[in-house]
Amino acid sequence: MTSKIIGVGNYIPSExxxxxxxxxxxxxxxxxxxxxxxxxxxxxxxxKITGIEERRYASSDQTTSDLGVIAAQKAIENSGIDPETLDYIIFAHNFGDVAHNSVQSDAVPSLASRVKHALQIKNNFCVAYDLLFGCPGWIEGVIQANAFIKSGIAKRCLVIGAETLSRVVDIHDRDSMIYADGAGAVVLEANENDCSGIKSHLSASFTLNEKDFLYFGKSYNNEGCKGIKYIKMDGRKIYEFALLNVPVAMKKCLDESGYTINQLNKIIIHQANEKMDEAIVNRFYELYDTPTPPDIMPMVISKLGNSSVATIPTLLTMILNDELESHKIEKGDVVLFASVGAGMNINAIVYKF
Incomplete structure (x- = not known):
């Protein structure tokens, strides 16, 4: 039995x-x-460093859970299922619902519960919970859903990744320009009919020396914003950590899948930093002593920025909906998903479409 993606959806804010x-x-x-x-x-x-020219922000009347609802609705519609048949709703985020012009995080009730309510699902045994795992949260949600499905606990799961990072940035920190808002979602289903689905996965948490590479800290403006904390990062340490550890994790995941490097059709990596992502993928191929193929790694960070947990499901939806001219995923393609983020956490999935 494998876990198969049967529906995808995203929400890209209009601002x-x-x-x-x-x-x-x-x-x-x-x-x-x-x-x-x-x-x-x-x-x-x-x-020049990140590739970012534009990013999207949620409108003032929207919160993270609102974005998640829209992406979830699209994924359910795309799957063609009755939402009452969902066994789990897993919502990956990091900062809860933060209202426009506010710094107050609201995460009670859970964002997953808010989505379930908005979808008007009456089935009490559809379990809704949130997942905090940094930027790799959506992939981790898919890994957890896969565990539920393979164990027989669930048959269908909805996994959402959404964030409004524009609400938790220090406007006096140039790193604030990296972050963006968005949402993506997939419906996974137990699959025994064909060979498609999740073939391998890997997760790791590096906390001994790396815990505070991403953290919540005070504003760089010492005269204002006192008592308020914002998302902060040590960009150089994150870059070095990612280049050292992510390619190795990707290789381990691919090797465990049984597929070879030459059978890999796409790499969908967290849209964190264009130069960093390119370096990660190049190092990954170096581990196999193989040149990096052209068009192996789709990138949309130049227009959408870094929306944390939303980047991968957003990009996957765009590809499957034929919204990227130079990138397609065909039946039988093998795709490697990978992410790195706060924790420091790393994960990867090998998936056959």
Whole structure:
């Protein structure tokens, strides 16, 4: 038995934020000293390093769970199932519902419960819960759903990844330009009829020395925003950690699947940083002493930014809906999913369509 994706959906917010949006921002460094570079140069460097030109923000009347509901509705519609037949709703996020112009995180009741309520599911034995696992949260949700299905506990699961990172950024930190909002979802079902589905998976948490590479910290503006904490990161350490550990994890996952490197058709990786993702994939292929194929790794970070748990299901939906001209997934294709993020956590899945 395998777990098969039978429906996909995403929600890409309509508010486009270009790099010009940050032209009037006042940026400080970690010591609270104003950056001497003008903002045009700062955003130019951002684009060169991360590839980000635009990102999407949720509208002022939307929260993370609202985005998740829309993505879930689309995934259910795409699957053609009755939502009453769902056994689990797993909602991956990191900061709960944060209202516009607020810093208060609201995670009670769970965001999964809010989605179940919005979908008007009456089945009390459809279990709804949230998952906090950093940016790899959606993949981890899929891995958990797969465990429920393979054990016979569940037959159908809805896994959602949604986040509104624009609500938890320090506007005085240039790293705030990386983050974005969005949502993606899939419906997984027990599959005994063909050879498609999840073939292998891997998860790891590095916490001994890496726990605080991503953290919640005070604003870089020492004169304002006192008492409020925002998402912070040590970008250099994360980059080095990812290049050292993610390719090895990807290789271990692929090797355990039984497929060879030459049978791999696509790599769908968390859209964190274009240069970092390219370096990870190149190092992955170096482990097999094989050149990286062209068009193996679709990227949409240039237009959508980093929406954390939402990046992979959003991108997967776009590909399966034929919204990316240069990337297709055909029946029989083998796809490797991989992510890295706060924790520090890493995970990967090999999936055959």
């Amino acid at each position: 486009t934020i270009t790099n010009l949006f940050f032209d009037k921002h006042i940026f400080f460094n970690e010591l609270g000293i104003t950056l001497k570079e003008d903002n045009a140069l700062i955003t130019s460097k951002l684009k």
